Amino acid sequence: MTASTESTTPTRGDVTAVLARLRRSLPADALITDPARLRTYECDGLAYYRVTPALVVLARSADDIRTAVAACAAEQVPFVARGSGTGLSGGALPHADGVLIVMSQMREIRELSPADQRAVVDPGVINLQVTKAAQPHGYYFAPDPSSQQVCSIGGNVAENSGGAHCLKYGFTTNHVLAVDVITPTGEQVALGTRAPDAPGYDLVGAFVGSEGTLGITTAVTVRLVRAPEDVRTLLAGFRSTDDAGAATSAIIAAGIVPAAIEMMDALAIEAAEAAVHCNYPAGAGAVLVVELDGPAAEVEHEFAEVERLCQEAGAFELRIAADDEERALIWKGRKSAFAAVGRISPNYIVQDGVIPRTALPEVLGDIARLSAESGVRVANVFHAGDGNLHPLVLFDDAVPGQGERAEEVSGAILDLCITHGGSITGEHGVGADKAKHMPRMFSADDLDTMQLIRCAFDPDGISNPGKVFPTPRLCGEVPGKRSGAHPLVEAGLAEAY
């Protein structure tokens, strides 16, 4: 190994030393030390985990980020980047003895070039902001996570965010050409080019989806997609999730790639009705939302095919959106589903797992059995087209033991995903929440190999430590020859799960 062995026992630095450095180079209002204000950053979209950071830096420029990271690197203090804080896996959960670097003041679209089908944006720019800027030119930014009105592009890059329409258009990683990055060692590097296939290793591909563990992006070059000529949306009511699943399979088997195919089961429909009165077909055991987009001549033909296939699979009611308003109403029920379960349950866990689409009927049956056996209700909302499940596991924290049972059911659902050859996360990320599940999906060697990338970028393990990987790899160590407590654990830079 050529990696330095001097760094094998990092000693945790002191955040007060970082603060002292930053006071010399950043304005006072960029630094938050007041405990009450620090607490407002204690969690992201996964409020179950809460940690108050020792220091918050409100970055206004790439230079600010570089300054903050360089100070952390010099003092061996962990740092965590935060965009809008909407992540659902605790990816932006602060480190108690570390620095939280916040991007929300960096919201400028630096360049918008419809001619090149590209935009260059600050990391704090809101996802929907890009689409709104591009729309007058007939373009949009394709990744559309449900949180797109508030989530940031930097966060999308960190999490490789998807959304309902990634079935056809792909994920953030398919739409990012270049990133400027401050590495955890404090260096500024530009990765990728405006054109695809930049020479060398695809470090952009490695960086996107690395959940803040390889550094912080300061500028993102994204692809803009031409708005489709036609969009058609259909809502189909089925007696059961099996019927809706059969319709989904039939659509895919017909060679159609819809922009989106979304499914909700009876409990999820009940919640959505209670919350937003979306008026979905009464008595439905499941609904499908199918959206087709593209050239009008194609959409027209394929839409007729989708209608026919839904009817053949037993749809008892089909509703076709006549205009954007009706389309919005169909989507309202689906998009409000997560929040809506709050109407039917005091507490809930939003799960995110993936199965091969063809395993859908079997896995839904298994989830129903898990639910019946445990007495824990599960509402199912998912991206049926790509097998991305979002089971909502309902519980009441006021009832002793319910929270634990819900956790168990939620974990068992992930086991089902793994057993069927799927994934423990399709779009929410591993973060703090699922690091402990990674060894169920990947071998120790798989995880060790992934962490070779981490060692190249972050040899001291200070960039968002404790996320993604259950056990940090000590860079430069020989795998499998370790004794006693892990030095990074001892140093307080990481927790082992």
Place this chain on the structure above:
Amino acid sequence: MALTSLTADLAAACPDVRDATDADAVDGVRPSVVAAPATTEETAALLRVAAERDLAVVTRGAGTKLSWGRPPSRLDVVVDTRRMNRLVEHAAGDLIAGAQTGLPLAEFQSAVSATRQRLAIDEMVPGTTIGGLVATSPSGPRRLATGSVRDLLIGITVVRADGVVAKGGGKVVKNVAGYDLGKLMTGSFGTLAIVTEATFRLHPIPAADRWLTAPAESETQAGELVAAVLHSQVVPAALEVEWPVDGPGAVTVLIEGTAAGVDARAEQVAALLGGSAEAVDEPAHLLAYPWQHSPGATALKLTCRLSAVSDVLAVARAAGVHVQGSAGTGVLYGYLPADTDPAVVATAVEKLRATRVDRGGAVVVVDGPPAVKDAVDLWGPVAGLDLMRRVKDQFDPGRRLAPGRFVGGL
């Protein structure tokens, strides 16, 4: 090094080992031994022996692109992947398929086409294996609609330089668990690990397709035709430009979809391309690199931002470079004929790389005769090279995998 004991050691790891011949040379560098593992486990055992004995290894599939990049700085063992040639899985209902590394792409396509599906990657070099596809990431016209290898690869199994077997991704398309090892391996020229299996997202084979082409008299006109189609809503599956040094160019569009849809869209495309547009049979020459019939040519990859295509065409013609490629993605290919003086090649490359106009891409010498490779920096400036070195140091600290073949001598 005692060859007999080397062969014996390797044979213990992988039974199919033989002495190399001149025909096994990799871009002029002859190995001692050729080993053909049948499994991932045998590949791992081989690499453990290579690690113990500090042997340099180059992975070879069908050997169709072995002269790409630089010659290896040293070479002991060629790992021939062709015995690992099984389709591992084709889940038609899930639109995915996985294969061992040595399976030829054509056989992969033939297997999945039984259910009217395909891996949406054009076979630009006949004979290419799955492993070769991942290692070099060739791309053709259809990358416009469905992306390139990096976008379609969803799972990968690799053997590291130290013989450890590791997987990344999986067999579902939507998956953000862990780092994307597949993307890191794609286009890495075998310098980080040996890929032994890969799983891909498939697409349905469209019911109908139509190619339309129109002549372009000037770079400006070519650029305008490209822009007209690109910024329309016809969603072309391919948008190609041809710009030979001597003679008129052309812009060619592929429409894929349903029979009725393709008819209607083809009319729209014809209108965008102007009066001289005509439907043509599948143009075989666009489904191969422009240098395919010019042995010894210097092969170039020219990437640029979309609005700079006409600018690149102009500079290329002035520099004597024949160009064709995916104008709709900004990924073009070009070549200089075999007899071109290396100094002239160097000047041409320099002109194409000149940064007076920011073209937002790169000029890479993909392949060329030894004299050209000696005279030209094949990759030009590489952003993030220092980080790439650190990645290489982590994966292959002994520099045994395809040493010297890739950017910056990696």
